[in-house]
Amino acid sequence: MLKEKLNAQKIVLTLVFLVGVYWIIGSLQLDLWIRNGPGGGFLPLLAGIMCVGFSGVILLREWQKESDTAFSVRALIPWGALIGMILCGKLIGIFLSLVLFVFLWLYLFEKFPLRNSILTAVIWPGFLYLIFVVWLGSPLPKGLLGLL
Amino acid sequence: METLALLMEGIAISLTPENLLACLVGGLLGMCLGSMPGVGSLAGVSLLLPLTFKMNPTAAIIMLAALYYSTMYGGCFSAILVNIPGDSPAIMTALDGYPLARQGKAGKALFSANLASWVGGAIGILALTLIGPLAAKFGLKFGSPDLAWLIILALTSIGWIIGDSPSRGLLATALGIMVASIGLDAALGLPRFSFDNVYLFSGINMVPMVIGMFGFGQVIDMVVNRDNFKKMKTERITIKESLLNKEELKRILPVSLRQSGVGTFIGVLPGAGATMSAFLSYIIEKRINKNRDLMGSGAIEGVAASESSNNAAAIGAFAPLLSLGIPGGGTTAVLLGGLMMWGLQPGPMLFQTNPDFVWGLIGSMYIGNVVCLLISIAFIPFLANIVRIPTGYMIPCITAVCVMGTFSTNNSMFDVYVMIVFAAIAYILKQAKIPSAPLLLAYVLTPMLEMYLRQSFDMSGGSLGIFVSSPISIVLILLIFVFCLAPVMINTLKKKNNIEGNVIDEG
Numbered sequence: 343m344l345k346e347k348l349n350a351q352k353i354v355l356t357l358v359f360l361v362g363v364y365w366i367i368g369s370l371q372l373d374l375w376i377r378n379g380p381g382g383g384f385l386p387l388l389a390g391i392m393c394v395g396f397s398g399v400i401l402l403r404e405w406q407k408e409s410d411t412a413f414s415v416r417a418l419i420p421w422g423a424l425i426g427m428i429l430c431g432k433l434i435g436i437f438l439s440l441v442l443f444v445f446l447w448l449y450l451f452e453k454f455p456l457r458n459s460i461l462t463a464v465i466w467p468g469f470l471y472l473i474f475v476v477w478l479g480s481p482l483p484k485g486l487l488g489l490l
Numbered sequence: 491m492e493t494l495a496l497l498m499e500g501i502a503i504s505l506t507p508e509n510l511l512a513c514l515v516g517g518l519l520g521m522c523l524g525s526m527p528g529v530g531s532l533a534g535v536s537l538l539l540p541l542t543f544k545m546n547p548t549a550a551i552i553m554l555a556a557l558y559y560s561t562m563y564g565g566c567f568s569a570i571l572v573n574i575p576g577d578s579p580a581i582m583t584a585l586d587g588y589p590l591a592r593q594g595k596a597g598k599a600l601f602s603a604n605l606a607s608w609v610g611g612a613i614g615i616l617a618l619t620l621i622g623p624l625a626a627k628f629g630l631k632f633g634s635p636d637l638a639w640l641i642i643l644a645l646t647s648i649g650w651i652i653g654d655s656p657s658r659g660l661l662a663t664a665l666g667i668m669v670a671s672i673g674l675d676a677a678l679g680l681p682r683f684s685f686d687n688v689y690l691f692s693g694i695n696m697v698p699m700v701i702g703m704f705g706f707g708q709v710i711d712m713v714v715n716r717d718n719f720k721k722m723k724t725e726r727i728t729i730k731e732s733l734l735n736k737e738e739l740k741r742i743l744p745v746s747l748r749q750s751g752v753g754t755f756i757g758v759l760p761g762a763g764a765t766m767s768a769f770l771s772y773i774i775e776k777r778i779n780k781n782r783d784l785m786g787s788g789a790i791e792g793v794a795a796s797e798s799s800n801n802a803a804a805i806g807a808f809a810p811l812l813s814l815g816i817p818g819g820g821t822t823a824v825l826l827g828g829l830m831m832w833g834l835q836p837g838p839m840l841f842q843t844n845p846d847f848v849w850g851l852i853g854s855m856y857i858g859n860v861v862c863l864l865i866s867i868a869f870i871p872f873l874a875n876i877v878r879i880p881t882g883y884m885i886p887c888i889t890a891v892c893v894m895g896t897f898s899t900n901n902s903m904f905d906v907y908v909m910i911v912f913a914a915i916a917y918i919l920k921q922a923k924i925p926s927a928p929l930l931l932a933y934v935l936t937p938m939l940e941m942y943l944r945q946s947f948d949m950s951g952g953s954l955g956i957f958v959s960s961p962i963s964i965v966l967i968l969l970i971f972v973f974c975l976a977p978v979m980i981n982t983l984k985k986k987n988n989i990e991g992n993v994i995d996e997g
Contacts (some may be wrong), residue, residue, distance in 0.1 A: 354922035358661065365668050365683070368811070372675070372682055378952030379944050382682050383673025385667055385936065392664035396657045400922075414714045417917055420706070424889060424910060440893060444886040451982050452882035466887050478544050480898035 350413050355401040384474030425446060435485035437475070440467045492624055500849025504552060504857055506607070509850060512549040513858045515554030517753075521865055522818050524564020525876045526884060531561035531804075531821045531925075533708045536700040539828055540895040547832035554828060558821050559611060559858065562764060562801045563866045566603035568877045570793070571596055572692070579764035579800035582772040586785060586792030593788055597732030597870065602790040603797040604866040605734070606746040610798035611859040613750035614757065614805025619852055621758065622841070625813035627839030632814075634949065635957045637837075638942035641935045644816045645728040645928075647759070647973045658924050665924075666932025669694055676940045689904045696827040698896045698905040699933070700914030703926055704820070706892045709769070710917050712881050721886035727874050728951035729867070738790060745775060745791045746798035753799035757806025763819035764800040771799035805855060812840060812848055815938070820927035823934045 367385055373381030423443060431439035445463035448454045456464075474480050484490065503509060516538075523534040528586045534557050541549035565580035570587030590599035632640065645663050671695025682791040684690035734742070749771035756767035772856045773797040776785050785792040797993050807818035815836035834844060841848050866873065889907060896909040950956035957963055 350918075350921040351923070354918050354924075357918070358665070358922070358924075361668070362664070368683055369671075372680070374677065376677055379677065379947030380940070381677050382680055385940055385943075386671040386682065389664045389667035389671065393661060393668065396661035396664065400655070400657055400661065413921060416714050416716075417710050419964075420709050420713050420885070420889065421910065421914070424706070424893070425894070428906065436893070436897070440890050444890060447886040447889075448882065452880070452885075454880075454882060462883060462887070467890055472889055473541065474894045474898045478541070478898050480894075482894070482897065482902055483903060 348477055349408075351404055352401065353413075355397050355404065359401060361399040362390050362397060365390030365393060419451075423451075431485055432482060432486055433485050435489045436482040437467065437471055437490045439485075440470075493619065496623075496845060496849045497619055497853060499846075500851070500853030501856060502853070503548065503846055503850035503989060504854035508546070508549050509552050509854060510857070512545065512553035513854045514557045514861060517560040517858050517861050518865060520557035520560030521564040521862065521869075521873060522876055524561035524577060524878065525567035525873045526564075529708060529884070529888075530565070530704075531558050532700075532704045532824065533888075534558075534561055535821050536697075536822050537891050538724055539697055539824065539896055540898050541699070543831075543899070547829070547834055548850045550832060551825070551829065551847070551851050553628035553857075554825055555851060555855065556858045556862075558825070559801060559804045559855070560757050560862045560865075561863045562611075562797070562804050563604060563607045564873065566600065566607070566793070566797055567873050568910075570599045570603065571874055571877050579768045580796070580802075581765070582768045582796035583793055583798075585772070586787075586789050589786075590790070590793070591786035595788070596874075596910070597729075598726045598734060598738065598791050599790065600727070600870050601732040601734055601867065602738070602793045604743050604863060604870075605739075605889055606742055606749075606794035606798040607866070608859060608863040609743070609746035609802040610750040610753055610801030610803075611805055611862070612856070613747070613798075614754050614802035615852070615855045615859060617754040617758075617802075617859065618805055618809050618855070621809045622848070622852065625809055626697065626838045626841040628816045632838065633960060634942045634945040636960055636962040638939060638946060639957070639963050640814060640816060641939045641942065643966050643970050643973065645935060645939075646970055652996075655923070658922075659928050660922050662919070662926065662928040663932045665919075666929035667936045669699070669929070670933045670936035674946060676937065689902075691799060694908060694933075695899060695905055696824075696831070696910040696934070697899040699912045700824050700827070700930065701892050701896050702909035703916040705888060705907060706913035707916035707920075707926075709885050709888050710913060711920075727871055729870055732867070732870050734790075741781070742790050742794035745779065745794045749775065749795045749799040750802040753802030754806040756799070757803030757818060758809050758828075759818065763822075766804040767803035768796040768800040771795045780957070808851075808855075811836060812851070813838060815840075815932060817934065820930050823927075823931045827934050845972070924984045 369383035369386035369390055372383030372386070373386060374383045375381055427443040428441050430442065441463050444467060445459050448459035448462055450457060475482060498732040504513065511895040519538065520531070520534060523529045524531070535554050536556060538557055542553060545553070561577055562579060565575060565577040566583045566587060569580040570591050570888050573584050573588040575581045575584050587599045587603065590596065672690055674680065674691060675682050681691050706981050752774060753767040756770060757763065772792060775791060776782050779785065779791050781789050781791050805821045810816045811822045811826060812816060815826065817826045826836055834840065834847065892909060893906060896905045897903065899905050919926060946956050958967070
């Protein structure tokens with residue numbers, strides 16, 4: 343029963359409610375009114391109150407309902423892959439790590455043919471390299487090995 | 491006459507090689523991105539934003555604007571061919587477009603959609619040309635308190651209008667204000683909610699935020715809903731079989747003209763964008779069109795209604811953006827952020843201080859709209875093929891753009907981490923059905939709101955009276971009340987009607 347009630351919507355709304363409370367407490371430590379006008383804490387306080395109020399109302403309304411939303415484990419896959427890619431980039435550099443990421447995603451996760459996976463992994467990041475690194479002059483981190 | 495001269499100058503500016511290329515690239519990219527199922531204008535503009543940092547602001551806005559309105563053209567391809575709208579404004583297009591495709595008339599549906607889009611775009615641009623300068627002139631009368639009310643009106647109206655639940659829209663608005671309040675405060679320059687992190691002293695950078703929420707957020711959506719995207723299969727289409735005959739043209743032209751007017755009107759309103767206008771136009775046409783019984787089961791009128799309307803609204807949204815600095819929705823909020831990053835201050839003065847920029851943009855729309863029509867018709871077979879690109883390829887490719895685009899903003903890995911965090915925030919908000927667009931709009935408008943509030947109080951020596959001292963302020967306050975009370979009254983009336991209906995039924 344408790345599991346049924348603790349669905350995605352309620353968890354998110356509770357989190358948002360708590361963030362609102364944190365914002366109210368934080369803004370009360372700032373100046374609310376200074377030199378005849380609103381201080382740094384004024385708008386955050388209003389936003390915090392709105393956040394607590396609306397999330398509280400929605401939470402109360404949703405509490406008795408059965409939710410039609412749930413967190414999907416699949417959503418963690420791209421995050422995991424991206425974080426893995428960034429960590430790998432610390433060693434071999436972000437560009438090579440991106441090439442590796444595109445290849446592994448296509449070949450292992452999507453199960454696309456080896457040739458297509460290699461071609462896409464080389465051509466697409468290569469194209470982006472030309473735009474961002476060569477044209478826009480944004481040097482990507484090279485990693486510990488000091489590669490590309 | 492003055493407007494005509496400025497427009498001619500604007501068209502000349504937009505015809506310089508750099509600006510023309512920007513318009514073509516934006517139009518082509520937008521068309522391709524729009525035809526990819528699930529990739530909308532917001533994701534497209536967000537992903538392309540870092541590319542514009544090296545361009546001059548006029549070319550940059552021409553490219554992003556072309557990308558925005560051309561996604562409206564492209565969005566119909568996946569809606570008609572595979573029943574998955576490329577962008578939310580194309581949802582209503584699928585209602586008649588997909589049944590037409592199943593009847594073997596996909597080409598005709600696409601041609602109708604593209605032609606209607608062009609009519610919508612043309613009327614929207616004409617309206618922008620006429621309304622924009624007038625609104626800017628009127629906007630010069632706005633003082634700081636009026637501008638503060640105008641921003642509050644934009645924030646409340648988008649909160650109420652977007653989504654099924656106004657309270658969720660307003661919750662998103664509150665979250666946007668909270669995100670915007672991270673960093674140094676405008677009053678004293680002291681850090682707030684920066685968690686002692688030096689990177690956060692200057693606030694949350696807009697580019698990583700929008701790329702995370704709408705670029706990488708889209709990737710997550712594609713992974714979670716990958717089964718929906720796997721079912722896509724389309725038939726080959728030729729240009730010859732797409733052409734409309736005289737009778738069919740007669741059926742869609744009046745619809746397109748009518749609904750372009752509706753779309754332009756909706757587009758100009760703050761908070762009500764292309765999606766809402768497409769819905770409204772479809773509903774209107776469903777009531778008044780002589781072929782209304784066919785609508786929903788495959789009528790070109792249905793396709794024309796939503797497509798003309800969403801294109802007109804997309805262009806119409808530039809009027810409040812350029813003349814008052816108020817974006818109508820998510821994509822125009824990103825464009826507003828872009829304007830500020832390029833060092834421009836959107837608002838009434840923009841027409842006076844940067845006429846080349848404003849009229850160059852408006853002039854480019856005349857060219858861009860024709861270019862979009864030609865591309866969308868000439869490349870119907872090619873764009874239909876884009877719909878067939880497996881989502882599996884798009885997932886790592888978009889991720890790569892997200893990482894490189896975000897990093898290139900400040901050459902900082904911290905921005906990439908911010909992007910990842912905001913993708914997570916967008917995902918979890920979606921689980922609670924909290925829309926992201928009001929959050930983005932509030933994030934962009936809050937610093938301006940804070941500045942106008944501060945200026946107003948400085949001018950009045952702390953008196954609240956300044957906020958009700960001008961007729962403009964009073965009209966805006968009344969409008970805010972109308973926007974806030976209308977949904978409540980409509981709900982009450984609906985409930986009352988239901989109760990009365992039940993009583994009659996029981997009786």
